[in-house]
Amino acid sequence: MLIDKYxxxxxxxxxxxxxxxxxxxxxxxxxxxxTYFLDPKDFGVYAILSAFxxxxxxxxxxxxxxxxxxHFYKTEGDDNRSLIFNILFFDFIFKSFxxxxxxxxxxxxxxxxxxxxxxxxSLFFKLSLVTILLSTFTASISYALVxxxxxxxxxxxxxxxxxxxxxxxxxxxxxxxxxTISLFLGPLGAEIASxxxxxxxxxxxxxxxxxxxxxxxxIKVGLPSMPLELVNLLSNISDKYFVQRFMNLSSLGxxxxxxxxxxxxxxxxxxxxxxxxxxxxxxxxxxxxxKIAKLKKQLVKWIGLAxxxxxxxxxxxxxxxxxxxxxxxIEAAPLVPLWYLLIFFMGFGxxxxxxxxxxxxxxxxxxxxxxx
Numbered sequence: 001m002l003i004d005k006y007x008x009x010x011x012x013x014x015x016x017x018x019x020x021x022x023x024x025x026x027x028x029x030x031x032x033x034x035t036y037f038l039d040p041k042d043f044g045v046y047a048i049l050s051a052f053x054x055x056x057x058x059x060x061x062x063x064x065x066x067x068x069x070x071h072f073y074k075t076e077g078d079d080n081r082s083l084i085f086n087i088l089f090f091d092f093i094f095k096s097f098x099x100x101x102x103x104x105x106x107x108x109x110x111x112x113x114x115x116x117x118x119x120x121x122s123l124f125f126k127l128s129l130v131t132i133l134l135s136t137f138t139a140s141i142s143y144a145l146v147x148x149x150x151x152x153x154x155x156x157x158x159x160x161x162x163x164x165x166x167x168x169x170x171x172x173x174x175x176x177x178x179x180t181i182s183l184f185l186g187p188l189g190a191e192i193a194s195x196x197x198x199x200x201x202x203x204x205x206x207x208x209x210x211x212x213x214x215x216x217x218x219i220k221v222g223l224p225s226m227p228l229e230l231v232n233l234l235s236n237i238s239d240k241y242f243v244q245r246f247m248n249l250s251s252l253g254x255x256x257x258x259x260x261x262x263x264x265x266x267x268x269x270x271x272x273x274x275x276x277x278x279x280x281x282x283x284x285x286x287x288x289x290x291k292i293a294k295l296k297k298q299l300v301k302w303i304g305l306a307x308x309x310x311x312x313x314x315x316x317x318x319x320x321x322x323x324x325x326x327x328x329x330i331e332a333a334p335l336v337p338l339w340y341l342l343i344f345f346m347g348f349g350x351x352x353x354x355x356x357x358x359x360x361x362x363x364x365x366x367x368x369x370x371x372x
Contacts (some may be wrong), residue, residue, distance in 0.1 A: 015151035019158030020267035026162045027264055030169065031324040037173045038180070040253030040329065044244060046183040047256035048114055049121060051240045053128040056102060058229035060094035067218055068140075072147045073285045081207035086214035088140050088206070095136050099129045115244050120181075127184040134191035141198035144205065147278055153201045157194055165190035231370045257325065258332035261317070262339035268309075269343055272302055273350055280354040299351060306344055313340045 068087060075083055102109075106125050111117045138157065145154040169186030172178040178185075244252040276295070283292045317336035321329060356365050 015155040016146075017268070017271040018155050019162075020271040022159045023162040023267050024264045026166045027260060028324065030166045031260065032326065033170055034173065034183070035257075035325045035328055038183070040250040040257070041248075042180045042183065043253035043256045044249030044251070045121065045124065045180050047252050047259075048240050048244050048249065049110075049125050049184075050128050051237045052110070052113060052125065053102065053132050054233050054236055056095055056098045056129070056132050058233035060091070060098045061229045067214075068143060068147060071217070072144075073282055078207050078209075081205055082209045082211050083214055084140075084144050084202065085206045085208055086211055086218070087144075088137060089210065090215065090218055091136050091140055092133075095133055099133050103129055113241070116249060124181060124184050127181075127188055131184070131188045131191050134188075134195050138191060138194045138198055141195075141202050144202060145198075147281070148205065149278055150201070157198045157201065160197055161190040161194045164193045227366050227370055254329055254331045255335070257329040258335035258339065261321075261332075261336045262343065265313075265340050265343045269306070269346065276302075276350065277354055280351055281358060284355050284358040296351070303344075303348070310337070310340050310344055313337050 068083070071083055072080065103126060106122055110121055110125060114121060138161070142154060142157055145151075145157065165186040167186075168189035169182050172182035172185050176182075239255070240252055243255055276298070280292075280295055283295060314337045318330070318333040321333040321336065325332075353365070
């Protein structure tokens with residue numbers, strides 16, 4: 001039985017790692033194409049407008065991972081299916097409110113916020129808002145599939161996004177001869193495809209039942225995550241805002257290009273966390289000290305492996321950036337090892353975060369996150 005479970009974990013890790021591999025390969029393969037057709041300014045426009053839709057995420061947060069992480073393994077049957085439905089429903093409602101508000105305020109806000117604003121930026125911004133709304137379903141469904149240990153289905157949902165996004169972006173650039181708008185249409189197409197597939201996968205895991213109990217739990221456990229989301233929002237927007245305000249959109253494009261490599265690094269860490277987190281949550285929920293001790297050893301091995309990867313990133317990042325971007329984004333190279341170091345350090349907090357999810361210690365999660 002232990003051997004079967006070990007083999008199952010190895011298969012699950014492969015399926016959780018597969019989307020990261022595919023996303024990394026697709027992302028790397030797309031860079032030479034997009035940088036051939038587009039200039040740093042195009043990426044700067046995409047970066048700043050995408051950043052300005054992020055308040056929706058922070059202000060409408062329902063703490064999906066906090067609520068699901070604290071209750072998923074403590075509920076069964078219809079109660080569990082009702083939990084998933086209520087998470088999806090209330091998350092969508094909260095985001096819809098803020099998206100409509102930003103939609104109507106954008107003609108007033110964007111000219112004031114964006115350096116060198118042009119009329120077409122309003123359309124780009126609205127495309128980003130729709131993409132964020134659709135991502136509500138994708139993120140919640142993805143996390144639910146992780147907790148259900150349905151690794152194959154999770155892999156399909158996660159793989160669909162980057163493939164569709166890259167395909168749509170390249171078609172817009174190469175066939176339709178579009179420019180900046182291609183960067184916005186790609187993610188939108190990806191979210192549409194991922195949502196349709198994800199909802200199909202969880203159709204039998206959802207019970208349509210608005211339950212006051214889960215609404216109260218979202219308010220009690222989920223909403224305390226808002227201060228943390230707001231601080232993360234400030235962190236994610238401030239750098240982009242000040243770069244384009246005091247330098248220009250081309251400089252922001254260089255900076256934004258460097259974050260592509262950060263995304264690639266984070267995918268590998270996410271793959272590990274997706275197979276690791278359910279076991280940690282279950283171990284803490286059942287107070288299984290033997291299992292927790294074994295998981296600790298696995299975490300140490302993973303951190304050691306990730307440290308070796310950092311050496312290669314430090315040695316070869318400049319050459320890789322130069323080749324992939326046709327030399328147009330070489331100034332981004334010094335930032336790449338710093339992004340890897342950041343993602344590496346974040347991996348240390350995985351176990352402690354799952355422990356706090358189980359204990360529903362929202363206050364400490366918020367305070368520690370805000371201070372970080």
